[in-house]
Amino acid sequence: MARKLPMYKAISEAIAQEMERDENVFVMGEDIGAYGGIFGATSGLLEKFGLDRVRDTPISESAFIGAALGAASKGMRPIVELMFVDFFGVAMDQIYNHIAKAHYMSGGQVKMPIVITTAIGGGYSDAAQHSQCLYGLFAHVPGLKIVIPSNSYDAKGLMISSIRDDNPVMYFFHKGLMGLGWMPSPEEAAVEVPEEPYTVPIGEAKVVREGDDVTIATVSRMVYEALWAAEELEKAGINAEVLDLRTLVPLDRKTLINSVKKTGRLLVVDEDYMSYGMSGEVITSVVEKVGNELKALPRRIAYPDVPVPYSRVLEKFVLPDKEKIIAAVKEMVQ
């Protein structure tokens, strides 16, 4: 049976069901026990599974993320949460030199079934060290799968897929999608979620709105900004197709290219920094294959290359949103 769930509950339900199914699954991280995760992603797990399998850690990220590697090497399937993506700096070595590379460097001897979860995104004045997305940084490193759900159905299915995957998966949830009550979240993100376990494949994008005039490719909270923009654009006679990429590694280039072949126009919307990131990769992937079929130059609306400012007026100015999307699409279609 399905019921509407906020994203945080869908994530914790997915983890709970996998912990029931497989005793090798366990969770570590800061404030993931009694607190249930600062953003609720591990709520209820401590009560169900106890202190051995739901382990609050000291603020020692190198230690507990490195420990995930060691546990994985002995057949465990650790899930580790690091509160904010902004905090990863201190543990990067274990992630990008070890967890990401162990399978390859060992010639396939070692498997790394690790899920690393973290919160992303701004829009609520948490400033430069608590508002970034940074998934592009991790997507750049070979060996890490990158999962970024935009609604509770995908969140559950992708979490189960991530846990069952034999590769390291970085799982990014947007604070502004979790449905926490104390943080604004679009109602549309809380959708019907089946009670029973199910998977959403990693590497499949989803057309969340069909259209013929322009493809808006995006992920995470920006999916809603794109959908709201598409509604407005429809009134102006422009039919936008909105593509939720859902995972960046692997990137579903097939669905992306098929969409752009149909519409002839591509706009990428990204809350992560503009340069050397998702928007550049998505546009290049299209231009390399069907660049000569485009009716307009591809465009992108991404976070300009500045740190996230604190003051509300400053942040609003740089954060991609519905208005910026509408303006860009209108220019592209004219």
Added chain:
Amino acid sequence: MGVEEIPKETLLEMYRTMHKIRTYEETLAKWYYEGKSPRFDISAGPIPGELHLSSGQESAAVGMCIHLKPEDAVIGTHRAHHFAIAKGVDLKKMTAEIFGKATGLSGGKGGHMHLFDVSKNFSCSGIVGASFPQAVGVGIAAKLKGEDYVAVAVGGDGAANQGTFHEALNLAAVWKLPVIFLIEDNGWAISVPKEKSTAVAKNSERAKAYGIPGVSVDGADVIAVYEVAKEAVERARRGEGPSLIEVRTYRLRGHFEGDPQLYRPKEDLELAKEKDPLRNFEKLLLEKGIATEEELSRIREENEKEVQEAIDFALKSPYPEPEEALKGVFAGGD
């Protein structure tokens, strides 16, 4: 050394600063909840985003900073208002920054966790454990320039489990640098109690591993903090190297405003009230006949006026121009 040996004007200055911090933060809290009811929305109101207040921990800042000169550096944490005020950061500009205004310390770009005042050699960060290595660098500069300034790195008890803490202690010790590592032990790393995250009872014991002095002091007694800090600062100025101080404090409020604190036993909060350093200091000053009620009440009134002026300044100040968000990434113009 006892309170009798400290000049009265020094004691009154300490009282003034402690009371100012408390008044400031309690006032700030009121403003923080403006626009955040009936439903708490972290993005709403005149002070959006996170707010970490230091009520109950003032003695650490005041007992330490009373010994510091303007050239001495203090590097604080996400919870840093008390150190900023004790280090003499302009209250109006700091308040304007917290309100996201153009007249703020950073023109609204930094926010409450990222207060910078170069004129007072004060900075802080939203990343746990970031201060320790940075203070080592200030120590290197002092040594290379032949100056007698010192650096104070502040961290919570949670931060002492971060790799940066141990790396920085070793480095400061091996190079005999003028650094004071100050651990504000409030017993909690958000929801994780110290005894569940830290292998030693007192973080001051960790000094042994690096061959430097380590002292633990009761933060309920600002005079005790004063004495321990005095010794450490003098030692650093004499070129004898770093020290580690643990100040045992209690958080009178949540980790952040809006923290439900469901993880925290009631007794802990009651103990925090008992250990309130401001109340204890006031009692001491009166009981020992060092100050009269009239003297203290005059100081309190002056503080209330100063805090109100800072709030008024922030409220009346304009927001920054939105385009300002794109400027200032690099020194030397964009």
